[in-house]
Amino acid sequence: xxxxxxxxxxxxxxxxxxxxxxxxxxxxxxxxxxxxxxxxxxxxxxxxxxxxxxxxxxxxxxxxxxxxxxxxxxxxxxxxxxxxxxxxxxxxxxxxxxxxxxxxxxxxxxxx
Amino acid sequence: xxxxxxxxxxxxxxxxxxxxxxxxxxxxxxxxxxxxxxxxxxxxxxxxxxxxxxxxxxxxxxxxxxxxxxxxxxxxxxxxxxxxxxxxxxxxxxxxxxxxxxxxxxxxxx
Numbered sequence: 001x002x003x004x005x006x007x008x009x010x011x012x013x014x015x016x017x018x019x020x021x022x023x024x025x026x027x028x029x030x031x032x033x034x035x036x037x038x039x040x041x042x043x044x045x046x047x048x049x050x051x052x053x054x055x056x057x058x059x060x061x062x063x064x065x066x067x068x069x070x071x072x073x074x075x076x077x078x079x080x081x082x083x084x085x086x087x088x089x090x091x092x093x094x095x096x097x098x099x100x101x102x103x104x105x106x107x108x109x110x111x112x
Numbered sequence: 113x114x115x116x117x118x119x120x121x122x123x124x125x126x127x128x129x130x131x132x133x134x135x136x137x138x139x140x141x142x143x144x145x146x147x148x149x150x151x152x153x154x155x156x157x158x159x160x161x162x163x164x165x166x167x168x169x170x171x172x173x174x175x176x177x178x179x180x181x182x183x184x185x186x187x188x189x190x191x192x193x194x195x196x197x198x199x200x201x202x203x204x205x206x207x208x209x210x211x212x213x214x215x216x217x218x219x220x221x222x
Contacts, residue, residue, distance in 0.1 A: 008152070034210050043116075043202055043213030044155075088155070090210075097143055097206035099170070104154035 001026050004091055006103030015112055019076040023089035023103045026070065030091040030101075033065050035074045038086045038105065047087075048074065079110045115139070118203050118214035125221050131190040133217050135203030143206045144186035146170075146178065148199040149216070155202065161186055193221045 004025045013019055021035075032051055036044035048063040050056045056063045062075040072091075076083055089103040119134035137144065145160040147170075157170030159178040167178050175197060179187045186205075190197055198221045204211035 006154075036211075036213075041216075043204075043215050044211075045213065046210040049210050095208060097208040097210070099145075099157065099160060100211065102147075102155040104152065 003027060003101045004089060004103045006089055007106055008104055010107040010109060012109045012111060013079055015079060015081060015110055017079050017110070019074075019079050019083070019108060019110075021074040021076075021087050021089075021106050021108070023072050023091075024070055025072070025091050025101075027093070028067070028070065029093040032092040032095055033063070033072050034090040034092075034100070035061075035063055036088045036090060036102075038088060040085075044088055081110050081112060084109045116203055116205050116212050116214040118201075118217050120217050121215065123217060123219045125190075125193050125219065127194060127221055129190075129193045129221075131193050131219065131221075133188040133190075133201055133203075133219070135186045135188070135205075135214055136184050137186075137205040137212070138184065139205070139207075139212075140183065141205035141207050141212075142183075144180065145204045145206070145211065146176075146186065146188045147202045147204065148172070149202055150199050158188065190219075193219075195221050197221050 006023045035048040038044040053067045060077045064073040086105040088105040090100040116137045146158040147155045161180045177189045201217045203214045
């Protein structure tokens with residue numbers, strides 16, 4: 001079983017839609033959860049960083065962690081064409097600056 | 113802003129060549145990482161380093177080595193390039209809160 005599973009998509013939504021991206025993980029030792037966004041032919045960039053269970057909001061983005069279900073989500077409100085990218089979840093047992101395990105990424109396309 | 117610079121965006125090398133991929137960061141980060149990214153497989157950790165002259169194997173170190181002689185520079189070496197090492201290579205550095213990635217090097221081994 002992979003340590004973290006992520007649906008690869010592609011996911012296509014109309015502009016303005018609410019997008020839900022999800023990952024599941026297998027090891028309850030993971031405490032730190034991140035979302036990265038990767039545009040085509042670029043390196044990933046950190047979008048959201050959370051520790052433990054709960055929600056964290058930043059503008060149109062909300063990261064949610066449910067440790068009891070080992071399930072993490074990223075919600076994008078009022079999606080824009082500029083949100084079209086691949087979104088990768090990443091998890092770590094010891095901190096966001098240490099060794100991370102990444103999901104395979106979900107490709108998102110927001111259409112006009 | 114932290115900047116992570118990878119020396120080449122695109123490289124084409126022949127099978128059996130020794131290949132050097134260079135990565136430099138400018139924010140005094142302790143930790144540096146090398147990943148490769150392949151469709152359907154995601155990011156896989158090759159090697160990482162938490163300090164100068166220190167290195168640790170990641171999940172797929174076979175066929176690779178690394179060098180960290182200075183804090184800001186982390187080099188990935190393909191000892192004898194093979195076609196199955198054709199991939200996107202990503203370098204990252206970090207302190208506490210997540211990685212900063214370089215733009216990647218797309219390596220093709222022919």
